[in-house]
Amino acid sequence: MSIVKLNNNGVKNATTFGSITGLGNLKFISRSTASSSSNLSITSGIDSTYKEYIFFFNNIHASTQAHFQVNFSADGGSNYNVTKTTTFFFASHNEAGDSTSLSYQDSHDITGTGAHSLGLSFSSDSDAGGAGYMHLFDPSNTTFVKHFIAVTGGFTDSDYYNTNYTAGYANTTSAVNAVQFSMASGNIDSGTIDLYGVN
């Protein structure tokens, strides 16, 4: 008996191959676009589907210079107040080239339920827009706390470039199912936050 061999055209309408439901390990889930937004809240797509989620921040432009920050929800976005313990340090250098810094920022770490800084003093200059990413691990787990690791970069109104490194955990064994990003004051004038799941 001859083997029947399929070609690309023969499977173009197939959406799964048995247990294979997609290709690649980084899956785009959603894009949130700011437009003079008081915050960007992501209330869907964060569940047990993936063990790791990555948020990419692109050209986060502040309406007025402010810290870019995050908070987590364990009730689908009704409240963003999950207790967190974090560390924060940053490297800074100005365009004038006469000032540098590498320092732990104990005014920007947190043990509490408030929003946590991801990036310091994002400028509102017309060509400014912070960028970066945040990994959130196993948010649906009901046994362990929820770790996150973030790196962002942005420059200030006074032309300092800050690279911000922060990590910590949401100290809850409830599932985290929503994440909110905002500026410490003013709006997110524009920018996008893309959410990905990692297989």
Place this chain on the structure above:
Amino acid sequence: MALVKYNNNSISSITATAGMPAGAMTLIKTVTASSSANISFVNGTSSVVLDSTYPIYLLEYINCHPGHSGRVDFQFNLSADTGSNYNVTKTTSVFHAYIGEGDPSAVFTYYAGQDLAQGTGYQVLGEVVGNGADEGITGYMYIFNPSSTTYVKHFMCHNQYIALDGGGNAYNKSDYIAGYGNTTSAVDGINFQFASGDIDAGTFKLYGIKDS
């Protein structure tokens, strides 16, 4: 009617499945250095995509070994004119951690000797990289929205390598470099090189991260 079931051999000729969702991270191009003066990724050249197709690009440089006869800096620059000139103005911050193979005194500090303040020259990704047969530099870089004509172009790198001091002693060194190409023109080219001599060997990968 009996159900026809296909096996792996039946689908061995399949190279594309239009109906299946693809991954969000797309390998655009891999370039292998072999005594190369430099390695460039230029939009529209040699199948390279470095434009608005993707909002974020990831570059990996793996086991880049210098052809230079001694320790040498590994560096990169950006182009806003499809590779004709690599001279985009940059402001960056750099900090590093290192420890010697024979010197357990670790150092962790900001490193002003490697940052740029509105400089157009090459940004050093790894300083005094060793040229021993088993030495070299490995790292990765994210570039955000290089095609934007509104915003500056942020990049973030983490590089790991063996560095040599003046006496040839080996150090494990990790450099954290971030900054921005201070231009509102689209960035459409990126170039890697050693400050002197060729890239004897190394693998360079360019990925695009989709937003759909």
